[in-house]
Amino acid sequence: MAGNLSRNNDLGIGQSKWLKFITWFGIAFLLLPLIILIVYSFNESRTVTRWEGFSFRWYKALFSDVSIWLAIKNSLTIAIVSTLVSVSLGTMAAMLIARYSFKGKKLLQNILYIPVILPDIIFGVALLSLFILIKFPLGIISVICAHVTFSFPFATMVIMGKVINLPESLSEASLDLGASRWQTFVKVILPNIAPGVISGALFAFSMSIDDFVITFFTAGVGASTLPLKIYSLIKHGITPSLNAISTILIVFTVVVLLMANFLQKTKKISRSFKIALGTFFLIIVGLLVVSPFFTKSSERLNIYNYSNYLDPELIKKFSNETGIKVTLDYVNDNDEMLAKLQMGVAGYDIIFPTAFMVEIMKKQNLLAPICIDSIPNYKYITPGFRKMSFDTTGRYYVPYAYGYTGMVYNSNYIEGPVDSWDILWDERYKGKIMMINEMREVFFVASKRLGFKMDTSLSKLNMARDILIEQKPLLKKYESNAIGDLMASEEVWIAQDWSGSITRLTSSDPKFKLGYPKEGVLFFIDNMCIPANAPNKGNAERFINFLLDPAHSAQNINCIMYAMPNDSAKKLIPAEILNNPTVFPKIKNFDSIEIARDFGEFNRELTRAWMEVKVH
Amino acid sequence: MLELKNLSKFYGNVKAVNQVNLTISKGEFFCLLGPSGCGKTTILRMVAGFEKVTEGNIYLEGKDITNDAPNNRDVNTVFQNYALFPNLSVWENIAYGLKIRKITKDECNRRVEDVVRLTGLSGFEKRMPSKLSGGQQQRVALARALVNRPSILLLDEPLSALDKKIAEQTRNELSELQRKVGITFIFVTHNQTEALALADRIAVMKDGIIEHCDQPKEIYEKPRTHFVADFIGSMNFFECTIKASEDKATLLEIPEIGDVILTGQNKQEAGKTVQFCVRPERMKISMLQPAEYENCIKGVIRQKTYLGEITKFVVELAGNRQISIMAQNYLLKLSNEFYDIGEEVNIIWSKTSGEIIHV
Structure with a gap:
């Protein structure tokens, strides 16, 4: 009507x-x-x-991945606990602000808006600074504290709307009828503001589940949430697996918000909803009981690695053999690893920096010397990898895996042979060529094409810059993450690419082929290092020793499809992998390979030249 | 028995309630009457325990309850807006106090049933408060308080939110109910008709103090102060001097108007300036000369308002003073058409009517 x-x-x-x-x-x-x-x-x-x-392939893949389940569990634990805390605090704050007049009330109300207005990134940095200052260990609890700080003002505002509309005479009537203050709160106030409390809770919950930025800054060992996990997966390109997780997240968030909306409108909460709520709380209790909060294990090991860069079966086996509880968190790039280490509170025992990053970390005294004597399996390491140019003492790293940057091409469109970097400057493939979006990689290729060894000479750098500018009109784009996708969709025919990614492409479809340039390739070596303030240094050494065991090493290579400098392991690897040049490049002399180094002061010039290319 | 001793409530410099002394006996229907802001609700809220007492004491059955928490007082309140719990049904609302006091289930059911029947709420037990009319909500509020059988029931303007008809009906029921249950009622209102109709005794309040406390008839017929006289009903006031007085008769001189006689009063002090007041419905307009037992003054009709059951005249006296006179419309022609605006008339009233108020 x-x-x-x-x-x-x-x-x-x-x-x-x-x-x-x-x-x-x-x-x-x-x-x-x-x-x-x-x-x-x-x-x-x-x-x-x-x-x-x-x-349903990608959903199946998703649900069989243990690390995603762990991330979901972390996300849920954090979301539920932070929701409970922020709703309790929010209810108290709402009662205080709505019911009492006191000095500084206006100020308090305005302060509540700060987290609403302030950019997440500032909030994240501020919280991190606080945690470092008060030496609060980063972990699940620090993330929960951070989530409470941003979701509690929202909860307060939603709940306050209900409290203000509740006549004060209701509380008086309840007291008048003999109820104590607590009985009045439970029997009269709470049921009447419940729609506000629940929708406040759902807001807090969905904010916590979705948050990336603040979690990124405040997460420590074992606190990888689903958004952090998703971000680390992007490293391997945008797969439908990501779509599947995102779909689940979207459906979940929409359901939660619809519930919030519905509850805001209804006045009376039905019995069935109370039952649902009760069940929800039981699940929380269940989750908390099984959560890592209470699983006390004296022996721990915290690994900080890229996702899909270590066979999870090996971790399981190590845990079973030693009783050490292993936590694996995901890093996205070297710079992030450096940033976490510089904060000094990360709590990781093993990290996997690339060679140039080992150099930087060593300079900044962020690494602990490794006791080689307690790693008997070190003897299996190929000698040429033991004291490399980025750490001639050989005491700060144990080489883990290596690869190189070559080319991948679609043989349906590109006529062979592809054996020189020159092809990336070929006018015939205009708009179908792609380069990696990393300055070291790009300038290496340019230097090689010009016949140089890449070093700290300014004139060489400028020449390399000029031919890169010349190449730019031919490029589709500079891209690091979605190389595989763009190749598969045939938007790009030839691309500079890392060997691991080339392996995946060539094994997925025979039309993709490796292009190995005769001028030479840039190698990268990822290493196992122990941070200077690692809490479990001994366990880290035990784990390194475990991984260097030839059988384990071979299993790991089979899984991650990257070469490792472990000669005894090679004997245990299937021939097709060993003979695959994208996994094991044919190298005659390991002393002569070029690896990306830290240029120190010259980095500034390199960055400038890279910017000149990018903006041209 | 409820006793208020020197009860005061100050908000900063504002004396909301100032040194009130009052004794209300068991089973009494007591009414606190006054304009808004006079402190009547504050007294009620102090008795209920919602407001802290600034000074003085409250005794219930001889026990000092001044500082007891509201939930420890044997007192229940019916709120102005009823304050029914919106999340509970009628039955649950009424049973609330009994459940809190952990009264056995059978006893609880029996008492709720009794009070439901008493307040005429049978058939509404399962309804939610939002699905009730104002009058029904009012009954639930009443039932919810009565079911606890308190020593005293406090009612804060319980009829003010109702339509006039419903309010009148509820008023009658309330009076009947109070006689049935025999609980002391303290009723706060700004509506004098309610107070006169319901109360055994009325306390008229102004600015935090009790001006006059007595039975309704006394309050109306023999108001002790100008405020009480003015606030209850309508009143015509005359400034005058006592010319002579003896037992049972007093001669008053109203300047410019003349002398009037008041009988049935104690002897007054001669020469004193006082206020003489007569209710408009005690006066009549007439062309005839007064009888021996009547006073008479002259005036000119200035206004005539037809009000249905009565007609109200505004009459101008000498010296530009105006008084009002109410005439019953029992003979429409007489009161409404016979006298016209501008006519000079006699104003006549019995020598027994009227009251002297000392200034």
Whole structure:
């Protein structure tokens, strides 16, 4: 009836066709990407851009990945605990602000808005500084504290709306009828503000589940949440697996927000909802009991590695053999690793920096010397890898895996032979060429094409810069993460690429082939290092020794498809992997390979030249 | 028995309640009457325990309850806006106090049933408060308080939110209910009609003090102060001097108007300036000369307002003073058409009517 009574105004305000069009366009713009994402999560194909039929394949892959389950468990634990805390605090604050007048009330109300207005990144940095200052260990609890700080003001505001609308005479009536203050709160106030409390809780919950930035800054050992995990997976390109996780997150968030909305509108909460709420709390208790809070293990090992860069079976085996509880957190790049180490509170025992980063970390005294004597399996390391140029003492690193940057091409479009970097400057493939979005990689290729060894000479650098500028019109783009996807969708025909990624592409479809340039390739060596303030140095050495065992090393190579400098392990590897040049490049003399180094002061010149290329 | 001794409540410099002394006996229907801001609700809230007492004491059955928490007082309140718990049904609202006091289930059910019947709420037990009319909500509020069988029931303007008809009906029921249950009622209102109709005794309040406390008839007929006389009903006031007085008769001189006689009063002090007041409905307009037992003054009709059951005249006396006179419309012609605006008339009232107020 009410709807019939409200009629359109005669002036036509708010009824313009344009207004409607723009509104709907805005909504479509908002929803379309989400719909595409959801649809493609059911795509059979590995690529994001081409439809190859309906499949649950990526959901299956998702649910069989233990590390994702761990991330989900972390996310849920953090979200539930921080929600409970922020709702309790929020209810108290709302009662205080709505019911009592006191000095500084206005100030308190305004302070509540700070986390709402302030950019997350500032909040994250500020919290991190505080945690470091008070020496609060980073872990799940620090993340929970951080989430409480940003979700509690939201909860307060939502709950306050309900408290203000609750007549004070209700509390008086309850006291008048003999109820104590606590009974009054439980029997009268809480049921009447419950819709506000629950929707406040759901807001807090969804904010906590979705948060990336603040979690990124405040997470420590064992606190990888789902968004952090998703971000670390991007390293391997945007796979439908990511779409699948995102779809689950979207569905979850939408359900939570719909519930919040529904509860805001209903006045009375049905019995069945109370039961649902009770079940929810029981689940929380269950989760808390099994959460790592209470699993006390005296022996621990905290690993900080890229995702999919260590066979999870080996970790399980190590844990079973030694009783040491292993926590694996994911890092995205060398710079992030450096930043965590510089904070000094990360608590990691083993990190996997690339050679040039070992050099930087060593200079900054961030690494502990490794006691080689307690690693008997060190003897299996290929001698040429033991005291390399980035640490001639050989005491700060144990080489883990190595690879190189070569080219991958689509043989349907590119005529062979692809054996020189020159092909990346070939006019025939204009718009179908791609380079990695990393200055060291790009300038190495340019230097090699010019016939130089890359060093700290300014004139060489400028020449390299000039041919890169010349190459730029031919490029599709500079890209590091989605190389595989762009190759698979044939938007790019030839790309500079890392050997691991080339291995995945060439094994997925024979039309993709390795291009190994005769001028030489840039090698990278990732190493196992122990941070200077590692809490479990002995366990780290035990784990390194465990990984260097030839059988374990071979198993690891089979899993991650990267070469390792372990000659005894090579004998245990299937021939097709050993003979695959993308995994094991044919190197005659390991002393002569070029690896990316830290240029020290010259980095500034390199960055400048790179910027000149990028903005040209 | 409730006793208030020198009870005061100050908000900063504002004396909301100032040195009030009052004794209310068991089973009494007591009414606190006054304009808004007079402190009547504050007294009620202090008795209920919602407001801290600044000075003085409250005794219930001889026991000092001044500083007891509201939940420890044998007193229940019916709130102005009823304050029903919106999350509970009618039955649950009424049973609330009993459940808190951990009264056995059978006893609880029996008492709730009794009070539901008493307040005429049968059939509404399962409803939520939001699905009730104002009058029904009012009954639930009443039932919720009565079911606890308190020594005293406090009612804060319980009829003010109701329509006039419903309020009148509820008023009658309330009076009947109080006689049935025999609980002391303390009723706060700004509505004098309610107070006169319901109360055994009325305390008229102004600016935190009790001006006059007595039975309704006494309050109306023999107001002790100008405020009480003015606030209850309507009143015509005359500034005058006592010319002569003896037992049972006093001669008053109203300047410019003349002398009037008041009988049935104690002997007054001669020469004193006082206020003489007569209710408008005790005066009549007439062309005839007064009888021996009547006073008479002259005036000119300035306004005439037809009000249904009565007609109200505004009459101008000598010296530009105006008084009002209410005439019953039992003979429509007589009161409404016979006298016209601008006519000079006699204003007549019995020598027994009127009251002297000492300034």
